Amino acid sequence: MQYAIQTHQLTKKYNNYTAVDSLDISVERGEVFGLLGPNGAGKTTTVSMLCTILKPTSGTATINGFDLVRQSHSVRKSIGIVFQDPSIDDRLTARENLYMHANLYGVPAAEQKERIERILKLVELEDRAESLLRTYSGGMRRRLELGRGLIHYPQILFLDEPTVGLDPQTRDHIWKYIRELKETHDITVVLTTHYMDEADRLSDRIAIMDHGKIVVLNTPQKLKETLEGDVITVRANDIQLLSDLVVKWLGLTKTRIVDGALEITVPNAKAAMPRIMELATQNNIYVESLISRGPNLEDVFLHYTGRSIREDSTRELYGFAAVQRRAIK
Amino acid sequence: MTELRALYTLWLREVKRFIRDRARVIISFVQPLLWLVVFAAGFGARITFTGVDYQQYLFPGIIGQTLLFTSMFMGISVIWDKEFGFMKEILVAPISRFTIFLGKMIGDSSAALLQGIIVFIFGFLLGIPFDPLTFFSALPVMLLITFGLVSLGLIIASFVGSLENFGAIQTFVNLPIFFLSGALFPVTGAGTPERLRIASTFNPLTYGIDALRTVILGSAWTPIQPLYVDIGIIVLFDVAMIIIGTWAFSKMK
Numbered sequence: 001m002q003y004a005i006q007t008h009q010l011t012k013k014y015n016n017y018t019a020v021d022s023l024d025i026s027v028e029r030g031e032v033f034g035l036l037g038p039n040g041a042g043k044t045t046t047v048s049m050l051c052t053i054l055k056p057t058s059g060t061a062t063i064n065g066f067d068l069v070r071q072s073h074s075v076r077k078s079i080g081i082v083f084q085d086p087s088i089d090d091r092l093t094a095r096e097n098l099y100m101h102a103n104l105y106g107v108p109a110a111e112q113k114e115r116i117e118r119i120l121k122l123v124e125l126e127d128r129a130e131s132l133l134r135t136y137s138g139g140m141r142r143r144l145e146l147g148r149g150l151i152h153y154p155q156i157l158f159l160d161e162p163t164v165g166l167d168p169q170t171r172d173h174i175w176k177y178i179r180e181l182k183e184t185h186d187i188t189v190v191l192t193t194h195y196m197d198e199a200d201r202l203s204d205r206i207a208i209m210d211h212g213k214i215v216v217l218n219t220p221q222k223l224k225e226t227l228e229g230d231v232i233t234v235r236a237n238d239i240q241l242l243s244d245l246v247v248k249w250l251g252l253t254k255t256r257i258v259d260g261a262l263e264i265t266v267p268n269a270k271a272a273m274p275r276i277m278e279l280a281t282q283n284n285i286y287v288e289s290l291i292s293r294g295p296n297l298e299d300v301f302l303h304y305t306g307r308s309i310r311e312d313s314t315r316e317l318y319g320f321a322a323v324q325r326r327a328i329k
Numbered sequence: 330m331t332e333l334r335a336l337y338t339l340w341l342r343e344v345k346r347f348i349r350d351r352a353r354v355i356i357s358f359v360q361p362l363l364w365l366v367v368f369a370a371g372f373g374a375r376i377t378f379t380g381v382d383y384q385q386y387l388f389p390g391i392i393g394q395t396l397l398f399t400s401m402f403m404g405i406s407v408i409w410d411k412e413f414g415f416m417k418e419i420l421v422a423p424i425s426r427f428t429i430f431l432g433k434m435i436g437d438s439s440a441a442l443l444q445g446i447i448v449f450i451f452g453f454l455l456g457i458p459f460d461p462l463t464f465f466s467a468l469p470v471m472l473l474i475t476f477g478l479v480s481l482g483l484i485i486a487s488f489v490g491s492l493e494n495f496g497a498i499q500t501f502v503n504l505p506i507f508f509l510s511g512a513l514f515p516v517t518g519a520g521t522p523e524r525l526r527i528a529s530t531f532n533p534l535t536y537g538i539d540a541l542r543t544v545i546l547g548s549a550w551t552p553i554q555p556l557y558v559d560i561g562i563i564v565l566f567d568v569a570m571i572i573i574g575t576w577a578f579s580k581m582k
Contacts, residue, residue, distance in 0.1 A: 103338035104422035106331035
């Protein structure tokens with residue numbers, strides 16, 4: 001029982017479409033494991049299988065030492081889940097939702113009151129505990145769901161896109177909780193996200209997932225280091241020409257055009273920037289701006305998948321709309 | 330013990346949701362009143378047939394009809410839970426699918442039964458001639474009818490994706506059960522078309538309403554089947570529905 005989660009050739013197929021393809025991952029005890037990938041990469045399908053909601057088409061997994069399929073009851077007992085979409089009863093109060101969860105997970109009656117008080121305090125909802133959930137904001141609901149997932153002391157907590165559709169302040173807030181949880185509760189966290197910054201800030205290790213497969217798995221630091229370089233973003237009146245010139249005269253081959261700007265990956269930005277500027281001036285290209293930065297996970301993703309991670313706007317709206325819809329009702 | 334507490338908490342949730350939904354509570358008062366006052370009084374006054382006064386005949390039928398419509402409608406709670414994601418929270422909980430189904434079923438049955446009780450009280454207040462003490466013998470019969478019908482509603486809902494489809498299928502199922510149950514007119518005895526009579530023997534509600542009439546009308550009513558046969562058939566129906574329901578819930582995503 002060295003690993004919290006160990007999957008072996010875990011696969012989920014829908015007719016001819018393979019959502020998750022022969023997944024082999026091992027999640028260590030006590031780590032925050034990030035599953036990063038664009039929407040449709042198979043993250044939620046993976047988590048759904050690990051949470052026993054979906055049956056794998058083939059392959060197996062061990063969760064807390066229990067077999068995913070044959071011991072699904074024990075698996076359920078030992079995990080907590082915060083789903084991507086809202087899953088609280090908005091006609092009950094926060095306290096009622098928590099009591100219900102405690103009863104469903106067999107928390108001893110004598111301990112329920114105390115645990116619920118502590119959870120409410122942890123997610124800072126004590127003073128709103130008696131309000132119906134329909135009067136809550138999206139962020140408050142999310143916090144309650146996060147707290148709810150902890151009442152039965154799970155050994156593994158699954159967080160499926162925990163901050164989708166939330167404003168930056170609330171996201172910060174929730175990140176803070178997740179970090180606190182990991183430190184104070186000593187649990188393993190599996191986090192799926194399509195936000196680079198979220199994966200970067202929270203995860204001990206990140207698995208980048210695309211088309212149902214793990215593309216690369218490492219610590220955020222190591223992933224960024226493998227890129228060995230800075231990124232220079234140039235805005236100019238003729239970036240196509242500049243791109244060609246940079247490749248031809250400076251030998252910098254890692255160029256690409258993103259949103260009308262030229263991005264060049266170089267070993268050392270400080271040395272490269274004056275030369276790029278010089279080259280542009282010689283060829284009568286007007287440079288509007290020249291910015292350099294260290295590599296981020298976005299670059300890592302691009303490096304390994306060959307494309308940029310994009311937030312699917314309809315999906316985003318759906319997540320937000322779902323929260324809104326409940327708020328209006 | 331864990332399963333029992335889960336059962337209780339699932340029941341409590343359904344009841345709380347029902348009570349907090351003011352529109353549903355008001356409708357559950359007004360609807361039976363409409364049937365009793367407008368239909369039973371208006372239509373019933375012009376009809377007489379053998380032995381029993383039509384209003385008297387109709388009263389247990391209206392109770393059965395109310396239980397049928399309300400119970401089947403309760404399936405909507407499953408659609409709702411699926412739509413708003415709460416079903417996932419229940420389905421990943423470490424409790425048996427049997428408990429999940431039973432908890433929801435008993436919870437919804439409590440709400441449906443309440444409406445049946447309201448009809449009973451209105452019937453008494455409106456002066457429909459029957460012994461009010463029969464309430465206590467009718468109540469268990471009503472409960473047994475409700476269990477099977479709520480289960481049927483939940484089963485249908487667990488297979489249906491959307492609210493619209495559920496509404497359509499529900500009407501499609503409700504009306505034949507209603508018309509072939511003997512709630513409004515006899516489906517047995519002389520003058521009944523043979524096919525109608527045969528169809529009605531396959532309808533669980535036929536026995537439910539027959540049992541209600543036997544209990545409420547007493548000697549004024551000539552039963553289709555003896556009371557114990559009626560009850561036996563309803564119980565069998567309930568058990569079958571609960572088994573199918575547990576299976577349906579274990580298939581649900």
